[in-house]
Amino acid sequence: MFFTKLKHIGLTGIAMTLLLLGAVVYAEEEPSLPAGLTSSQSQEEKQPSLPSGLGIEPVSPNEPGMEPSLPSGLKIAPSLGPTEEETVLEKNPWLDITGFWEVRSGYRLRNDEYEKDASIGETRLQLEMQKNIENFTFELTTDLYYDWVSENHSVNLERGEGFLDLREASVAYTPFDFMDLKLGRQILTWGTGDLIFINDLFPKDWQSFFIGRDTEYLKAPSDALKASFFTDLANIDVVYTPRFDSDRFITGDRISYWNGRKVAGTDDIVRTDKPDDWFDDDEWALRISKNAAGCELAAYSYWGYWKSPAGMDTSTFRYTFPELNVYGASARSQVGKGLGNIEIGYYDSRDDQSGDDPFIDNSQIRYLIGYEQDLPQIARDFTVGLQYYVEQMLHYGDYRRTLPAGKAAEEYRHLLTFRITKLYWNQNLTCSLFTYFSPSDKDVYMRPNINYKVNDNLAVEVGSNVFWGDYPHTFFGQFQNNTNVYVGLRYSF
Amino acid sequence: MTERISLTILMCLLSLGSYTIAESTTAKAADVKSPEEKTLSVDEIVNKTNHVAYYLGFDGRAKVKMTITDSQGRKRIREITMLRWDQPDPNQPKEGQRKDSTFCGEQKLYAFFDRPADVYKTVFMVWKHLGKDDDRWMYLPALDLVKRISATDKRTSFVGAHFFYEDVSGRNIDDDVHELVKTTKDYYVLKNTPKDPKLVEFSHFDMWIHRKSFIVVKTDYYDNQDKKYRTYEALEIKQIQGYPTVTKAKMTDLRTNGSTIAEYSNIKYEIGIPESIFTERYLRKPARRYLK
Numbered sequence: 008m009f010f011t012k013l014k015h016i017g018l019t020g021i022a023m024t025l026l027l028l029g030a031v032v033y034a035e036e037e038p039s040l041p042a043g044l045t046s047s048q049s050q051e052e053k054q055p056s057l058p059s060g061l062g063i064e065p066v067s068p069n070e071p072g073m074e075p076s077l078p079s080g081l082k083i084a085p086s087l088g089p090t091e092e093e094t095v096l097e098k099n100p101w102l103d104i105t106g107f108w109e110v111r112s113g114y115r116l117r118n119d120e121y122e123k124d125a126s127i128g129e130t131r132l133q134l135e136m137q138k139n140i141e142n143f144t145f146e147l148t149t150d151l152y153y154d155w156v157s158e159n160h161s162v163n164l165e166r167g168e169g170f171l172d173l174r175e176a177s178v179a180y181t182p183f184d185f186m187d188l189k190l191g192r193q194i195l196t197w198g199t200g201d202l203i204f205i206n207d208l209f210p211k212d213w214q215s216f217f218i219g220r221d222t223e224y225l226k227a228p229s230d231a232l233k234a235s236f237f238t239d240l241a242n243i244d245v246v247y248t249p250r251f252d253s254d255r256f257i258t259g260d261r262i263s264y265w266n267g268r269k270v271a272g273t274d275d276i277v278r279t280d281k282p283d284d285w286f287d288d289d290e291w292a293l294r295i296s297k298n299a300a301g302c303e304l305a306a307y308s309y310w311g312y313w314k315s316p317a318g319m320d321t322s323t324f325r326y327t328f329p330e331l332n333v334y335g336a337s338a339r340s341q342v343g344k345g346l347g348n349i350e351i352g353y354y355d356s357r358d359d360q361s362g363d364d365p366f367i368d369n370s371q372i373r374y375l376i377g378y379e380q381d382l383p384q385i386a387r388d389f390t391v392g393l394q395y396y397v398e399q400m401l402h403y404g405d406y407r408r409t410l411p412a413g414k415a416a417e418e419y420r421h422l423l424t425f426r427i428t429k430l431y432w433n434q435n436l437t438c439s440l441f442t443y444f445s446p447s448d449k450d451v452y453m454r455p456n457i458n459y460k461v462n463d464n465l466a467v468e469v470g471s472n473v474f475w476g477d478y479p480h481t482f483f484g485q486f487q488n489n490t491n492v493y494v495g496l497r498y499s500f
Numbered sequence: 501m502t503e504r505i506s507l508t509i510l511m512c513l514l515s516l517g518s519y520t521i522a523e524s525t526t527a528k529a530a531d532v533k534s535p536e537e538k539t540l541s542v543d544e545i546v547n548k549t550n551h552v553a554y555y556l557g558f559d560g561r562a563k564v565k566m567t568i569t570d571s572q573g574r575k576r577i578r579e580i581t582m583l584r585w586d587q588p589d590p591n592q593p594k595e596g597q598r599k600d601s602t603f604c605g606e607q608k609l610y611a612f613f614d615r616p617a618d619v620y621k622t623v624f625m626v627w628k629h630l631g632k633d634d635d636r637w638m639y640l641p642a643l644d645l646v647k648r649i650s651a652t653d654k655r656t657s658f659v660g661a662h663f664f665y666e667d668v669s670g671r672n673i674d675d676d677v678h679e680l681v682k683t684t685k686d687y688y689v690l691k692n693t694p695k696d697p698k699l700v701e702f703s704h705f706d707m708w709i710h711r712k713s714f715i716v717v718k719t720d721y722y723d724n725q726d727k728k729y730r731t732y733e734a735l736e737i738k739q740i741q742g743y744p745t746v747t748k749a750k751m752t753d754l755r756t757n758g759s760t761i762a763e764y765s766n767i768k769y770e771i772g773i774p775e776s777i778f779t780e781r782y783l784r785k786p787a788r789r790y791l792k
Contacts, residue, residue, distance in 0.1 A: 037684045037708075038718045043737025043744065044686070044710045074687065075708055075718035080737025080744060105620050139788065179785065187785060196644040223642035237781055298779065301627060301635040303648070339648055341633055346650045383653035390650065433570055433758070434660035463576050463616040499617035 037074025044081015103137040106500060113219045113493030116471075121263050121272025126491035127218045129154035133174070142182075148175035157261070166255055167212065167227065174228055187235040192228045195246060197294055197305070199337045199348035201426060202441060203396050205373045206307035206335040206352050208292060208314055209246075212255035217262050217472055217486065219493035227255050231290075241297045248290040248311070251282045253328055256315040257486075265485035267413060279316055280325040288312070302340040307352070309333040317368035318358065329367045330357035345380030362402020365409045370401040379426070388430035396422040414480045421447040435460040443483060450476030450484035468495045542680045545688050545709065546673050547604070552714040554670045555604050556743045557769030560584045561790060563614075565763045566661045571756040578659045579615035581766075581791045584608070585773050606630060608778035612791055623783045624649075628669060639783035646780050655700055662751040662760040667732065675699075686711060702730075713737075713744050729754050735761075741769045 113127040131152035138145045150172040153160070162169030177191035198207035202225070215224035231248040256277070257264045263272035282288030290311030297304045309332060316326035335352030352373045359367035379392035398420040400406060407415060423446070428439040436459045443452040456470035471492045476484020540548075566578040587605035607628040613619045627635040636649040654666040676692040683689070688709040694700050703726065708718040715737060721730035736748035745767060752759040777787045 037687060037689075040686050040710065041717055041734055041737065044713060044715060044717060074684065075733055077686065077710070078717060078734045078736050078746075078748075080739070080747070081710055081713060081715060081717070081734075105617055107618070144785075181785075187781065194642070194644040196646075199648075223640075226643050235781070237776075237779075242781070296780075341635065341650075344633070344650075344652045346648050348648075379650045381650055381653040381656075383656065387653065387656050389653075433568065433576075434657055435576075460576075460618075462574070464618075466618065497618070 038076060039074060040077015041075060041081050042077060042079020044077035101138075105135045106133040107497050108132050108500075109221075109495060109497040111219065111493060111495040113491045115488070116490045116492060117488045119263050119272065119488035121259070121270075121274050122261065122489070123156055125156045126261070126489070127154065127220070127493055128156045135175075142180055144179040146175050146177050146179070149173055159260075165252075167215075185237050187233075187237075189233045190231075192230050193233065194226045195229050195231065195233065195292075196226060197244070197307070199303075199339045199350045199377070200375050200396070201377060201379070201392055201394060201424065202443075203375055203394060203422075203424065205350050205375055206294075206305075206309070206333065206337060208290075208309045208311065208333060210252045210254050210314060213257055213315070214255055214261055217257070217489060219470060219472055219491055219495075221495075221497075227252070241295050244292075244294040244296070246290075246292040248292075250285045251288045251290055251312050251328065253279075253281055253312070254314040262486060262489050265480045270479050270485060270488065277316065278325045280320055280323065280327050282312055282328060302338060305337045307333070307335045307337070313356070313368060317356070319366045321366055327367075329359065331355065332357060335373075342378065343380075345378055348375070348377045350375040362400075362405040363409045365406075365411055369403075369406050372399045372401065373397070374399070377424075386429060388434060390426070390428045392424075392426035394424040396424070398422070414478070417447050419447060420482070421445060432459075445482065448476065448481035448484065449478065450474070450481045452483040452486070464499050466497045466499070468497075469493070470495075542678050542690070545680065545690065545714070546678050547602075548714045549690075549707070549709050549716060550670065550673050551602060551604055553716060554607070555586055556745075557741065558586050558588070559771055559773045560767065560769045561771060561773070562764045562768075563766040565765070566659065566663075566760055567763075568661050568758075568760045570758045576660065577615055578661065579613070580659070581612045581614060583610040583773055583777060583787065583790055585775055585778055608775065610778055610782070610787065612786055621786065623786065625778060625783060626669070627778065630672075634669070637780070637783060644784065646783055661762075662730075662753050662758055663762065667751065681706070683711070687717070715744065715746065740767045743769060 109129075109131045111127055111129050111131070113125070115122065115124050115126050129152050131150055133148065133150045135148045136146070150167075151170060152172065153170055157168070160169055162171045164171070164173050167173075173192055175191075175193055177189055177193045179187065179189040181187050195209040196207055198204055200207075202222075204211065209229050210227040212224055212227040216222070229246070229248055229252050230250065231246050231252075233244065233246045235245075236243040258277040259266075259272045259275055263270055264277075265271075266275050266277075291309070292311075293308040295306045311331060312328040313331045314328070316328060317331075318327040318329040319325070320327050332355040333352050334355070335350065337348065337350035339346065339348040341347070354371040354373065356362075356368055356370045358364070359369060362369040374397045375394060377392065377394035379390065382389050382391055400416065400418050400420075403418040423444045425442045425444070426439070428437065430437050437457070439454075439456050439458075441454040445451075451474070453473040453475075454470065455473070456468060458466060458468040460466045469492070471490075473490050474483050474486040474488075475490075476487055478484050479487070561581070561583050564578075564580045564582060566580075568576045568578065570576075585608040587607065589603035589605065592603075607626075609626045609628065611624040613622040613624070621641040623639040625637045625639075629635070633652065638647045638649050639645070640647060654669070654671075655664045657663070658665050658668050675696070676694050679691045679693070681689045681691045688707075688711055690707045690709060691704055692707065693704045694702070697703065701723070702721045703724050705719055705721045707716050709715070710717050715734060716732070717734050719732040720728050723729050731752045731754060733750045733752075734746045734748075735750055736746070737744050738747045739745070745764070747764045747767070748761065750759055750761045771790065773790050776782075777790060
């Protein structure tokens with residue numbers, strides 16, 4: 008718009024405007040000095056200093072184009088100006104408690120013969136407590152909730168089921184200047200993708216993500232010890248999870264899925280055989296990172312298990328979590344006018360390294376490249392992000408050769424994501440759309456969301472999870488019948 | 501949620517520097533008698549003003565409370581604790597680096613959100629560069645996510661306030677042509693015209709700079725029709741560790757009549773904040789020692 012205006016006015020117009028400005032704008036507009044600034048005149052003439060709040064001249068500081076009166080603090084000599092009262096520290100409460108209360112309701116837009124029409128119907132109270140004692144920080148975040156869509160209300164802390172989801176129960180300690188420790192239940196995240204994870208092998212809650220909970224619930228907690236070392240050369244993070252923490256994966260309980268033969272749901276709940284021996288079925292995750300003048304470089308390793316079921320025990324027909332090691336790297340930096348990121352990961356499927364076991368997922372290489380930018384040329388508070396992700400199955404020939412009857416996966420799964428965000432009304436209204444689109448799978452997952460902050464405590468939102476696909480067996484296509492719309496109301500305190 | 505906060509917050513970090521205003525050597529310059537004072541070139545005035553607005557006391561901390569009032573009189577509050585670190589002058593010997601008061605180098609800023617409740621513990625960090633775009637990060641505690649933020653758009657609202665990012669971080673002085681329009685008994689009046697008008701929404705802006713302290717007391721922004729549409733005012737100045745500091749300021753949008761008042765408290769300069777605070781480590785683990 009500005010461009011157009013400029014063209015209309017033309018250069019002559021600008022020049023004339025500028026000339027006129029010089030002549031017109033500066034006539035008799037001097038502001039009076041605000042309190043706290045000294046008037047030269049008053050000092051030269053040795054007049055008594057003006058009291059705080061009064062200007063030198065009887066001119067309203069709000070009058071357009073007028074000289075401002077000196078603000079409080081400038082009317083008298085700076086050396087004599089008021090000094091700030093000794094900084095009054097706010098009393099720290101003994102225990103720092105914050106949180107929110109939320110109501111959320113959602114419905115399926117398509118008929119699903121195996122699931123309820125309601126996709127979510129919950130009320131949730133999150134209490135977050137923090138206490139600092141000496142060098143220790145204790146944190147406890149508990150979500151008490153009731154979801155009347157779910158029939159299972161007995162507490163399962165691993166899966167966050169029942170009426171209690173323990174999000175955080177940890178203690179952090181800094182034994183040395185160069186080292187941090189955090190032990191206990193905690194949310195862990197690293198990597199560069201936007202809602203795509205390659206080297207972040209901490210547990211995800213896909214069910215929460217799909218049924219319309221806040222995005223923060225995509226991250227499920229880990230029960231782990233995190234040790235971080237900070238050196239000039241690089242920083243090192245080591246996360247040890249003594250007992251495997253899987254994703255909160257799709258089970259058919261709330262979200263229908265492709266079971267290999269058909270779309271199933273409550274009629275075919277996923278039964279798994281999960282590695283669960285303490286200190287035996289453990290996970291190690293390592294990151295070495297360096298911020299080189301704004302370019303963030305990182306190398307990653309992971310030794311553990313596929314986070315969601317990736318195999319089947321043919322004797323019991325239970326899904327399994329085969330062994331997995333991952334080695335990867337990422338870089339993130341400013342690129343041109345925006346931000347660029349690349350990430351790569353080699354998924355070494357330890358139990359099927361030759362790729363000829365049809366009941367265990369093959370090894371993969373995963374690639375990601377992303378770019379995000381503000382577009383003030385188009386609109387204020389407008390951001391667009393784009394990512395291109397590829398999942399390459401290794402030993403594809405062996406996979407095809409040994410595949411039993413059924414739909415074969417593609418060797419390359421291509422996935423594009425688009426994020427568009429626009430803010431309105433002093434940034435109190437946020438409209439966003441995140442879209443996954445796979446040209447190889449021919450499926451789409453869209454996450455439109457509108458969130459309005461009614462005031463500093465209350466927010467309302469409406470959103471949707473839209474799944475669409477040409478085939479019922481593809482990653483997002485299988486969830487087609489779970490397409491839902493939800494509304495939420497959150498009071499934060 | 502992420503995006504909402506990210507755009508909202510992205511403007512935040514630099515502001516500690518911007519409103520902590522002091523005179524230091526500049527006040528001495530202003531103390532000289534008027535004939536000498538008049539010999540100050542426009543560039544000198546611009547540089548001193550820039551220094552006083554953003555670079556006092558090599559580092560600092562302040563608690564900022566922003567009261568945002570929209571056109572219908574509805575109020576929203578933002579409370580942020582900010583830390584600032586200034587790059588020492590590389591041309592000075594090590595002992596002298598912290599004493600130099602004219603060097604305007606790169607800066608690092610850290611902002612911890614206290615209010616509103618939904619962004620509590622969110623941290624925003626900026627590495628402010630001179631020759632290129634700043635680097636910005638945001639930490640979202642619920643996701644343990646260190647998010648990089650793109651922020652080409654510097655003239656967009658800062659945390660939903662009427663202050664723009666550039667108002668609080670400082671507009672690069674090389675982006676405008678500066679012209680001393682007049683000198684009154686209290687003020688230098690500078691007219692600033694953008695070199696590239698396509699990048700901004702104003703045709704020019706006028707600054708009323710207090711001659712003794714080089715504090716900007718008022719800034720008026722004009723649109724293409726030469727109509728004033730936006731005004732900044734310094735409302736209160738206090739002496740803090742010898743630095744006259746703006747402790748209350750207001751930005752008004754004259755088109756909508758909305759305005760934001762920023763109040764600064766718990767201000768301290770020259771704390772000795774290590775540069776290492778401005779890293780991912782302290783996004784994930786707030787630098788409590790320096791925030792209190």
